[in-house]
Amino acid sequence: MRLLILGGTWFVGRAVLREALARRWHVTVFNRGRSGPPPAPVEHIRGDWERPQDLVRLAAHGPWDAVLDVAGTIPALVRNAARALAPVTGRYVFISTISAYRDWPYAPVDENSPLWEGDPDLDPGTRRWDPDAYGPLKVGCELAIRREFDRHVLIMRPHVILGPHEYVGRLPWWLTRISRGGVVLAPAPPDRAIQPVDVRDVARFTLDQIQAGGAGVFNLAPPVGRDTYEGLLIACVDVTGASCEIVWADEQWLKAQGVAEWTEIPLWRTLPTAWTMDTRKAHAAGLVCRPLRETAADTWQWLQAGGRPVEHERFAEHGLAPDREAELLRRWRLSRTTP
Numbered sequence: 001m002r003l004l005i006l007g008g009t010w011f012v013g014r015a016v017l018r019e020a021l022a023r024r025w026h027v028t029v030f031n032r033g034r035s036g037p038p039p040a041p042v043e044h045i046r047g048d049w050e051r052p053q054d055l056v057r058l059a060a061h062g063p064w065d066a067v068l069d070v071a072g073t074i075p076a077l078v079r080n081a082a083r084a085l086a087p088v089t090g091r092y093v094f095i096s097t098i099s100a101y102r103d104w105p106y107a108p109v110d111e112n113s114p115l116w117e118g119d120p121d122l123d124p125g126t127r128r129w130d131p132d133a134y135g136p137l138k139v140g141c142e143l144a145i146r147r148e149f150d151r152h153v154l155i156m157r158p159h160v161i162l163g164p165h166e167y168v169g170r171l172p173w174w175l176t177r178i179s180r181g182g183v184v185l186a187p188a189p190p191d192r193a194i195q196p197v198d199v200r201d202v203a204r205f206t207l208d209q210i211q212a213g214g215a216g217v218f219n220l221a222p223p224v225g226r227d228t229y230e231g232l233l234i235a236c237v238d239v240t241g242a243s244c245e246i247v248w249a250d251e252q253w254l255k256a257q258g259v260a261e262w263t264e265i266p267l268w269r270t271l272p273t274a275w276t277m278d279t280r281k282a283h284a285a286g287l288v289c290r291p292l293r294e295t296a297a298d299t300w301q302w303l304q305a306g307g308r309p310v311e312h313e314r315f316a317e318h319g320l321a322p323d324r325e326a327e328l329l330r331r332w333r334l335s336r337t338t339p
Helices: 012-022 052-059 075-088 131-149 170-179 199-212 229-240 251-256 280-284 292-304 322-337
Strands: 002-006 026-031 043-046 064-069 089-095 153-158 182-187 216-220 244-249
Touching (some): 002 012, 012 026, 012 199, 089 131, 089 199, 153 199, 170 229, 182 229, 216 280, 229 292, 244 251, 251 322
Parallel strands (some): 002 026, 002 064, 064 089, 089 153, 182 244
């Protein structure tokens, strides 16, 4: 197999690259090279898809069996890449997101759930992270790809992705916080279902589908109800060897204190539908999701070995500052003793 990866050195792309090399595929990586070069024997083409001439130069290195886009968020840029590569590749594979669904997190979603409206030709003029625009932008990218490749498109819509090299900072924050020990604030109820997926499982399933000639859309996550929030934190305690007490505060009380869901307490959403992504189609097609404890253990090992994520503006959004956590714990205990 000849595979072109757009991106390839951050998180999902890094996992895909390693999996492809393990399969002895011929891999070409196209990126700006700011995160370091990919490992040998990868063919590395430096370039920026903001520049049309770089896309023309890239296409001259083809053909490929498939192009895998792990980095696309701007529809107009994805359109340009798809248009330039259509003559030299059989299929376009795109890593999208659960945020593409209009009703998420307010309702359960499957592959046929309605999407946000998207514009395949849109360039918003900014490259800054915008959580409100993220879903519609990804839909615009999907539409641009479909217009250029018709039915020869494979789209993955994963839930939250965790694992080594995660740059958003959700699991690294929890691991680092719990490793400090002491009293840890957590959002009740402990048995809240969650559905994060390991980046390596996303990579493996995506390449399996490429190899099998798959097309269409797949939601990627463990089965609904397999994992819980308490299970995540217990895994973090186990793999770090920390000594700590977890205090489960009422989530409505946390909201009343102004604690930001999803960011200040990573992976916390009060909506029960936030973790009800239907993934039966992918599991029937061969998706296997490793235990959450394994993801936590491998991420902790990476951090302990000096691993550092690619710098990204989203990292600073996640986690409670120690003094804020201590104050919230004080208030919570006071609320439990005050008549």
